[in-house]
Amino acid sequence: MDTPSVSAHKLRQQHPQKHSHYKFSEFFQFNATEGTIADWNGSRNIITSEHFIIGLLEGLEEEVGAASAAVMYSIGVEWGKQDSLFFDQWFEREYNIRPQQANLMFLLETWWWPFTAQGWGRWEIDMTDRQQGFMFINLFDSAVARTLGDVGKPVCYLYAGLYAGFFTEMVRKQLSCIEIQCYSMGETYCKFLLGAKDRIDAAAFWLNEGATASDIENRLRAGYTSS
Amino acid sequence: MLSHIETLIREVDGRYATDNELLFMQNYLQTARLRFNAYQKIQKSERAIIQQVKQKLKATEPQLLRRGKADISAKWQRDTVRVLRFCAHAMLVADEEGLEESLLLWFQSIMRAFKAQQSCDITYKTMQDVVRQYLTPQEAELFCPILARARRLLGQ
Amino acid sequence: MTDLTQVLDAQGQPLSTLTVDHFFQQINWSGTQQRSARENSGAPETPYDTVGQFFATFPWQGATAAPSARRLAIDIDEAAFDQLLAEDDALTLDDLSALF
Numbered sequence: 354m355d356t357p358s359v360s361a362h363k364l365r366q367q368h369p370q371k372h373s374h375y376k377f378s379e380f381f382q383f384n385a386t387e388g389t390i391a392d393w394n395g396s397r398n399i400i401t402s403e404h405f406i407i408g409l410l411e412g413l414e415e416e417v418g419a420a421s422a423a424v425m426y427s428i429g430v431e432w433g434k435q436d437s438l439f440f441d442q443w444f445e446r447e448y449n450i451r452p453q454q455a456n457l458m459f460l461l462e463t464w465w466w467p468f469t470a471q472g473w474g475r476w477e478i479d480m481t482d483r484q485q486g487f488m489f490i491n492l493f494d495s496a497v498a499r500t501l502g503d504v505g506k507p508v509c510y511l512y513a514g515l516y517a518g519f520f521t522e523m524v525r526k527q528l529s530c531i532e533i534q535c536y537s538m539g540e541t542y543c544k545f546l547l548g549a550k551d552r553i554d555a556a557a558f559w560l561n562e563g564a565t566a567s568d569i570e571n572r573l574r575a576g577y578t579s580s
Numbered sequence: 581m582l583s584h585i586e587t588l589i590r591e592v593d594g595r596y597a598t599d600n601e602l603l604f605m606q607n608y609l610q611t612a613r614l615r616f617n618a619y620q621k622i623q624k625s626e627r628a629i630i631q632q633v634k635q636k637l638k639a640t641e642p643q644l645l646r647r648g649k650a651d652i653s654a655k656w657q658r659d660t661v662r663v664l665r666f667c668a669h670a671m672l673v674a675d676e677e678g679l680e681e682s683l684l685l686w687f688q689s690i691m692r693a694f695k696a697q698q699s700c701d702i703t704y705k706t707m708q709d710v711v712r713q714y715l716t717p718q719e720a721e722l723f724c725p726i727l728a729r730a731r732r733l734l735g736q
Numbered sequence: 737m738t739d740l741t742q743v744l745d746a747q748g749q750p751l752s753t754l755t756v757d758h759f760f761q762q763i764n765w766s767g768t769q770q771r772s773a774r775e776n777s778g779a780p781e782t783p784y785d786t787v788g789q790f791f792a793t794f795p796w797q798g799a800t801a802a803p804s805a806r807r808l809a810i811d812i813d814e815a816a817f818d819q820l821l822a823e824d825d826a827l828t829l830d831d832l833s834a835l836f
Contacts, residue, residue: 373666376682456826458693466686475689480827483835524833549836 365393372447375470392467394443403500410501410508422510429514436515437522440464452523464519472496473512487548487573490516490530495543498536507535507560509543516547529553534566546573581608581674608674611722618719619672622664625714630661632710633703644699659696660703663687663734667726676726684733691734701735704728 362382365374374380374393381398382391390398413421444452444463452460461478469475474494482488497509509532517530531553534544544566546556555577556569564572584604588597622629634653637644645653663683670679691700708724708731715723 373683373686375686376678379682453829455828456693457828457832458826459690460829462689462693466689483832486836523829524836526833526836528836 362391362393362395365395369447375466377470380467380470392471394439394467396439396467398471406497406500410497425510426514426517429511429516430518430521431514432511433515433518433520434522435518437519440519474499482574485574485576487546487552489570490545490547492543492545495536498543501537503539504537506538507532507543508537509535509545512543513545516545520547531556531560533560533569540566583675583677584608611674614718615672615674615722618715618723619668621714621719622668622711622723626661626664629664629707629710629714630657632713633660633706636706636710637699637702641699641702644702656699656703659687659691660707663704663730664707667723667730671723671726676729679726680729680733684730688733697735701731704731704735 364379364382365371368374380393382393384391390400392398410421410425413424417424441452444450444455444460448455448463458478458480465476473496474492476493477491479489479491492509492512495509495512497511501508513530513532517528520530521528527550528547529550529552530545530547532543532545533556534540534542536543546553546569552573556573559569559572581604588601588604592601634645634657637656638653645651645656666679666683670676691697704727708727711723711727712720
């Protein structure tokens, strides 16, 4: 987990233009006297165990029942929005270019790298269908799904919200995101669909009806927006 | 080597290291001279190595140095120099794992973002041939596997 | 060609098996040359200027001359990495925004 703070990272101050800084011992700065961990970009990090993730999800489910998925998604959205502002600052500081002018794929990889270093997993963006107004994100080693194991349903609502919030801010259009395939459903990796709300609502409906990720991909490519 | 030292410090924790645990140092020191020689040769020949690889690429795969109408050979050169230097350093300190963690995994995603995998594949394959002209067979034996690792990670 | 794994004992004979402490004893840690070698070479007893000279004193790797400390200037523009970020033909955030 990370929260924006003002903790300065000494290595970064010494090497502000160093881009390959994701090695564990370089990315994190352990401040022994304060008992804090800062990352390269000055975010405060907290190391948690899988028990924390389980406790968070199960505790939430106990409190709000089925609405816990929506709550996790909302938390993700807010996190993504906040993080896009934070990212705007550090990206420009590190590369001397505004995010709007940068090569998109490079920009997105750069955004996700701190998450990878923090243990949220690696990703792969599939923009093949961007002309049709949607794109896929494949996530490997989701911290949430790997913790919960095979529970037969998608569990990465926090990630879906994170992507929705981040991309909504970055492209300045209201976007939604849904996980259409999950490690916790016995798949090898998680797959998220990002797009305008009506598209995502349609996908949610199909998913609910038992459609698989490839069913959903096919229907979207064929231009369906509802059942 | 550096990764090994870190592991040693962690594992030994309050006792003395065994001969077995120190074996990596012996292995390193036996090749240290060789590594240093090779490092200096690469440093001295960097420009020539890069130019030669570029010429070979131009001759066999000219499209890799262009994107549409734009000539991207200057970009290619910066990337290639960066990787060569990191690889040389990894050879000097015998730390291939560190190379992966500090550069290759990150750079792999950047190269993918720019769809440069094919270019990387051929670049670091060619570079293994080119550096053999500047190194002794023993030195190349130490360095080429590192370039091969760079090729494997960046080329896919 | 020197066998990398071959280490010589005090008499200059190859040692096939070697303990770590034996190995470490052979390293000329302080970098001082043996008296006879120094007298023969006429080399002055000076501290090492470069890592290369230091490495050159390691006794088990043959007698390669110490590498020169001269650093070749390589004028490849590293800071220009940033140019790579804005390309004419590349997709940007605005392009992405227009698609949704």
